[in-house]
Structure formats: C-alpha cells, structure tokens
Amino acid sequence: MKNRVITISREFGSGGRTIGKKVAEKLGIPCYDAEIIQEMAKKTGFAPDYVKEAGEYAPGSFLSAAFSNRMFGPTNEDILWEHQYKVITELAEKGPCVIVGRCADCILRDKADCLKVFIHADMKFRAERIVKVYGEREQSPEERLRDKDKRRAAYHRLYTNMKWGHAQNYHLTLDSGVIGIDKCVDIIAELY
Amino acid sequence: MKNRVITISREFGSGGRTIGKKVAEKLGIPCYDAEIIQEMAKKTGFAPDYVKEAGEYAPGSFLSAAFSNRMFGPTNEDILWEHQYKVITELAEKGPCVIVGRCADCILRDKADCLKVFIHADMKFRAERIVKVYGEREQSPEERLRDKDKRRAAYHRLYTNMKWGHAQNYHLTLDSGVIGIDKCVDIIAELY
Numbered sequence: 001m002k003n004r005v006i007t008i009s010r011e012f013g014s015g016g017r018t019i020g021k022k023v024a025e026k027l028g029i030p031c032y033d034a035e036i037i038q039e040m041a042k043k044t045g046f047a048p049d050y051v052k053e054a055g056e057y058a059p060g061s062f063l064s065a066a067f068s069n070r071m072f073g074p075t076n077e078d079i080l081w082e083h084q085y086k087v088i089t090e091l092a093e094k095g096p097c098v099i100v101g102r103c104a105d106c107i108l109r110d111k112a113d114c115l116k117v118f119i120h121a122d123m124k125f126r127a128e129r130i131v132k133v134y135g136e137r138e139q140s141p142e143e144r145l146r147d148k149d150k151r152r153a154a155y156h157r158l159y160t161n162m163k164w165g166h167a168q169n170y171h172l173t174l175d176s177g178v179i180g181i182d183k184c185v186d187i188i189a190e191l192y
Numbered sequence: 193m194k195n196r197v198i199t200i201s202r203e204f205g206s207g208g209r210t211i212g213k214k215v216a217e218k219l220g221i222p223c224y225d226a227e228i229i230q231e232m233a234k235k236t237g238f239a240p241d242y243v244k245e246a247g248e249y250a251p252g253s254f255l256s257a258a259f260s261n262r263m264f265g266p267t268n269e270d271i272l273w274e275h276q277y278k279v280i281t282e283l284a285e286k287g288p289c290v291i292v293g294r295c296a297d298c299i300l301r302d303k304a305d306c307l308k309v310f311i312h313a314d315m316k317f318r319a320e321r322i323v324k325v326y327g328e329r330e331q332s333p334e335e336r337l338r339d340k341d342k343r344r345a346a347y348h349r350l351y352t353n354m355k356w357g358h359a360q361n362y363h364l365t366l367d368s369g370v371i372g373i374d375k376c377v378d379i380i381a382e383l384y
Contacts, residue, residue: 120360167357167365168312175363179383187379191371
C-alpha cells in the first residue's frame with residue numbers, strides 16, 4: 001500500500017514551511033525540508049546552499065540561456081533533479097510524512113497517496129514576512145519576491161511540465177495571508 | 193460596513209453550484225444563482241437560456257472572431273456584462289450571501305468583504321457527474337467539459353482580465369472530486 005504524504009508547494013514568504021512543520025507536529029509524522037537538502041548535498045558533493053537554490057529555482061535571467069543548454073551533457077540542475085527525485089521517493093517510501101516544496105507533488109504522483117497543497121499570499125503579507133524572517137537585503141522585498149516567483153515557476157515548468165500555482169494541480173490551495181497560518185494548519189491536518 | 197459574501201467560481205461539473213447552495217443553507221443566508229439569470233433576463237429582454245450561456249461563456253470558436261468585434265458598438269455580451277455587474281452589486285448590497293459563478297469575485301472586489309472560492313475536479317469525476325445531472329448529449333462528456341472550460345476561461349479573461357483557475361486569485365480552492373462535496377461545504381462554512 002502507498003504511504004499517505006502531504007506535499008506542500010508554496011510561494012516564497014507565504015509561510016508554507018511553517019505550516020508544513022506545524023501540520024506534521026499535529027499529526028505526529030515527520031516533515032522533510034532541510035533534510036532533503038542535506039541528503040542531496042551529501043550525495044552530490046554540492047554545497048547545501050547551492051542545492052537549496054538550484055533544486056527549486058531556475059537561475060536568474062543572466063544565466064537562463066545556460067539553464068536549458070545541454071549541448072555538453074546534463075547541467076548541474078539536471079544532476080540535482082535526479083538526486084532530488086531519488087531522495088524524495090525514498091523518504092515517501094519510509095512512511096507517512098509532510099514534504100515541503102521541491103516538486104514533491106509531481107515526483108510522488110504515482111508513488112504515494114498524496115494530499116497536494118499549495119500555499120500563497122498577497123505581496124504585502126509576504127513582503128512583511130520575509131523581512132521579519134530573513135531580514136533586510138539590498139533588493140527590496142517586493143523585487144525579491146517577484147524574482148523568486150518567476151524563477152520557481154520556470155523551474156517547475158522545465159522539470160515537471162506543470163503550471164505552478166494552477167488550482168487544478170492541487171487538492172487544496174490556501175491564501176495564508178487571509179486565512180491565517182494556524183487556520184491553514186487546522187484545515188490541512190483535518191483533511192489528512 | 194461591507195457585507196460578507198462567499199463567491200464560488202467553479203469548473204463545469206465540479207458540483208460548485210451544489211456546494212454553494214449547501215453552504216448557504218448551513219449559514220442561513222441566500223444563495224444566488226438562477227436568480228441572477230432571471231433578473232438579467234427581465235432587465236435585458238433576452239431569453240433566460242441565452243443569458244445563462246452568454247453571461248459566463250465566450251461563444252464557440254465559430255463565433256469567436258465576432259466576440260471581441262465591437263466595430264458596430266457593444267456586443268450582446270457587453271450589454272449582458274453591464275447588467276450582470278449591476279445585478280450582482282445590488283444583491284451583495286442587500287446583505288450577506290453566496291453567489292455562484294458569473295465573475296462575482298471580480299465584480300465585488302471593492303464592494304463586499306468576499307471569501308473567494310474556486311471548486312474544481314478531474315475530468316473523470318466531472319464527466320460522470322454531468323451525465324448523471326444533465327443526461328447524455330451528442331457530444332461526449334469529455335468534449336463538453338473541454339469546450340466549457342475553454343470558453344469560460346476566455347470569458348473571464350476578456351471581462352475581468354484575470355486568469356480563471358489561478359490559485360492566487362482565490363482565498364481557497366478545493367478539488368471536490370477528492371475532498372468530497374460535503375467536506376467542501378464544511379470547510380467553506382467554517383471559514384466564513
């Protein structure tokens with residue numbers, strides 16, 4: 001029998017990671033997020049920070065031509081994708097869990113009994129939140145969000161051929177800014 | 193103070209209308225659906241069946257060129273849109289309610305305190321459901337759904353400039369096929 005897995009896709013700054021952790025705590029099952037990055041770093045030899053970025057985002061526009069240029073064989077992103085695929089499949093085979101991001105919804109399509117969730121929020125909510133959680137940067141929070149959104153959507157399109165953020169790809173999508181993080185946790189935990 | 197309104201956008205065959213009616217019953221507030229069509233028919237003189245179709249769907253591909261051709265003034269769809277806009281605004285001003293479809297989420301953007309919901313389900317669930325609810329037609333249920341989806345999305349794009357079915361446009365989206373109609377009702381009513 002397939003394990004029951006909650007996959008949480010999320011917009012940067014929407015609190016999807018926090019929601020994933022709280023849902024897992026409530027249900028008494030593990031939540032995988034940083035663990036996936038550590039495991040991939042170990043397997044590939046890439047630095048964890050590099051894995052974190054390149055395993056979920058297309059490179060910035062400066063490098064976007066190189067992103068899909070496979071004239072000289074698989075790109076670093078291709079290698080990471082292969083490992084990400086394996087690590088996530090193995091985790092889902094271990095037992096019920098919550099997996100945050102990293103295209104798990106798509107990777108586990110036929111491998112687990114998934115509840116597929118997408119968390120989003122408006123620009124204002126996310127901008128305030130990323131400054132609170134990650135601090136100020138040179139780029140304005142709005143610019144950071146637009147850049148992250150664009151690159152995450154491009155990454156998804158390339159590796160999963162799915163439209164990121166399209167309601168039909170998920171069983172449930174929630175606006176965490178309007179509904180509130182704790183209420184999102186309740187709804188997801190109850191549906192599971 | 194603005195009235196609290198639940199707007200339910202939905203894919204054809206997903207049970208969104210049934211969900212809207214049940215939510216309204218549970219909350220003891222009115223649900224507007226056929227009422228909007230009757231009111232528009234009265235105001236415009238068009239037949240209710242015509243209003244039902246042309247107030248939510250772009251014409252089939254055969255007529256799509258004419259759809260946006262306003263060389264000779266506003267089209268029937270433009271006239272209907274104007275009345276739809278007025279009727280929905282008036283209903284929302286009367287008091288808290290549920291409104292099914294007809295771009296109410298967009299029309300009431302600044303006019304009501306909306307909980308914006310989108311209901312969808314996969315092709316198999318909807319195909320079985322439309323045969324059960326509306327009976328067999330010459331076209332296969334899958335063809336009917338594809339046609340309806342395409343024309344509803346086109347209608348939305350023209351009149352609201354919003355992407356229909358894009359998670360970010362709603363506070364909550366639900367897969368009624370996986371979650372079940374009654375559970376969808378519970379989640380929406382509780383969030384309200």
